[in-house]
Amino acid sequence: MTKIDMRRYRPVGREDSYYIQIGWVVLLTALVMSMEFFIRLFDALDALYDTRGFGTQVVRTLKAGAVMVPFSAVVKDRFMLVPFFWVFMGLEVWDCYDYHKKATKSIYLMRRLPDKWELHRRCWGRPLIYCILSLLAVAGMTVLYFLAYLVFTPWECLPY
Amino acid sequence: MLELKNIRKVYRPSGKVAVDNVSLSIGPGEVVGLFGENGAGKTTLMKSMLGLLRCEGEITLDGEPITTKNIARLSFATSEHSFFPTLTGDAHRDFYAEHFPKFDGKRYEALMEFFSLPKNKPVGKFSTGQKNQFEVILAVSQGADYIIMDEPFAGNDVFNREDFYKVLLGILRDDETIILSTHLMEEVEPFISRAVLLHKGKILGDESMEALQDQGIGLMDYVKATYNYRADRVAKALNELRNEEG
Numbered sequence: 001m002t003k004i005d006m007r008r009y010r011p012v013g014r015e016d017s018y019y020i021q022i023g024w025v026v027l028l029t030a031l032v033m034s035m036e037f038f039i040r041l042f043d044a045l046d047a048l049y050d051t052r053g054f055g056t057q058v059v060r061t062l063k064a065g066a067v068m069v070p071f072s073a074v075v076k077d078r079f080m081l082v083p084f085f086w087v088f089m090g091l092e093v094w095d096c097y098d099y100h101k102k103a104t105k106s107i108y109l110m111r112r113l114p115d116k117w118e119l120h121r122r123c124w125g126r127p128l129i130y131c132i133l134s135l136l137a138v139a140g141m142t143v144l145y146f147l148a149y150l151v152f153t154p155w156e157c158l159p160y
Numbered sequence: 161m162l163e164l165k166n167i168r169k170v171y172r173p174s175g176k177v178a179v180d181n182v183s184l185s186i187g188p189g190e191v192v193g194l195f196g197e198n199g200a201g202k203t204t205l206m207k208s209m210l211g212l213l214r215c216e217g218e219i220t221l222d223g224e225p226i227t228t229k230n231i232a233r234l235s236f237a238t239s240e241h242s243f244f245p246t247l248t249g250d251a252h253r254d255f256y257a258e259h260f261p262k263f264d265g266k267r268y269e270a271l272m273e274f275f276s277l278p279k280n281k282p283v284g285k286f287s288t289g290q291k292n293q294f295e296v297i298l299a300v301s302q303g304a305d306y307i308i309m310d311e312p313f314a315g316n317d318v319f320n321r322e323d324f325y326k327v328l329l330g331i332l333r334d335d336e337t338i339i340l341s342t343h344l345m346e347e348v349e350p351f352i353s354r355a356v357l358l359h360k361g362k363i364l365g366d367e368s369m370e371a372l373q374d375q376g377i378g379l380m381d382y383v384k385a386t387y388n389y390r391a392d393r394v395a396k397a398l399n400e401l402r403n404e405e406g
Contacts, residue, residue: 104243105238108207111211113228113259115259
């Protein structure tokens with residue numbers, strides 16, 4: 001498999017900006033916070049049962065005709081912090097272009113390269129790749145949550 | 161042949177006309193000095209040639225418009241500097257070699273050696289004079305046919321500049337063209353083959369050095385005559401001031 005050289009997707013001579021670093025913290029926070037899904041899931045599951053007794057004597061019985069809250073309602077808003085990550089990636093793109101005008105005018109060199117996409121690839125490349133990765137992470141976790149929803153919800157209570 | 165036809169550049173929103181209907185043809189092997197007062201339009205004209213500024217008119221290189229296909233035939237050294245400050249000299253060499261197929265590594269090495277520039281130190285840590293030298297070294301090593309230089313030696317000492325002019329002319333191929341903007345007219349006079357004078361965005365004079373020599377006039381005299389410079393202006397003003405005070 002061909003290894004992607006990520007250095008080609010960042011401005012020449014520039015390290016990761018704090019936009020990328022803060023962006024990663026935001027994304028990780030967003031993904032961790034999305035795990036609150038499980039609290040909602042178990043609350044919704046609890047609502048399917050009648051509970052009697054206390055402590056070790058608790059008896060749970062499934063309510064007749066109980067229907068589980070749809071998955072979309074349980075997972076709703078769980079990834080609401082992810083768009084903030086995209087905002088940081090947008091700021092990163094802006095900062096990459098600005099980098100070529102700070103200290104020196106390397107923008108003059110970049111704009112007269114025979115490869116006219118070089119500048120744009122270096123400014124847009126990493127933020128776009130990271131946005132795609134964040135979408136994949138959201139998709140992966142959504143699938144995981146859906147599997148958990150299917151596993152924990154009694155078959156007869158599934159709304160589908 | 162680099163040809164500019166009716167080039168006009170108006171800056172928005174101020175509406176300032178920086179270059180006004182300039183037409184110019186520059187052939188292979190010429191060393192053209194572009195002169196004019198601050199704000200005359202030299203930098204704007206050079207940036208227009210490189211496509212760094214949008215302008216009205218037509219700019220062609222051997223009859224073709226300047227696009228990504230032929231842009232590598234033009235190089236640019238500017239006093240604003242266009243290198244990457246955190247990158248070393250050799251990293252720049254690699255970057256240029258990757259993007260400019262005709263990059264002349266031997267010329268680069270020879271010039272770095274001659275000016276004793278460190279190859280593995282970030283260019284941003286160079287002195288101002290070294291930065292200027294490095295900027296010019298990259299421009300002349302790019303493998304371009306037309307080397308455009310905008311005040312490349314601002315901040316270099318006189319010996320350094322003198323060295324550079326000599327080395328530059330010594331290493332250039334016969335078909336390599338230099339377009340040099342500078343205020344140091346007397347200094348570059350022995351090295352240029354043609355002088356183009358700009359004033360308020362228009363070409364005020366365009367003469368080959370050979371023609372000037374035939375007429376027996378130096379560059380400074382030509383410039384003063386073209387700009388209608390009145391040598392007695394200062395003396396007159398001082399006299400008037402003295403009379404007012406008296």
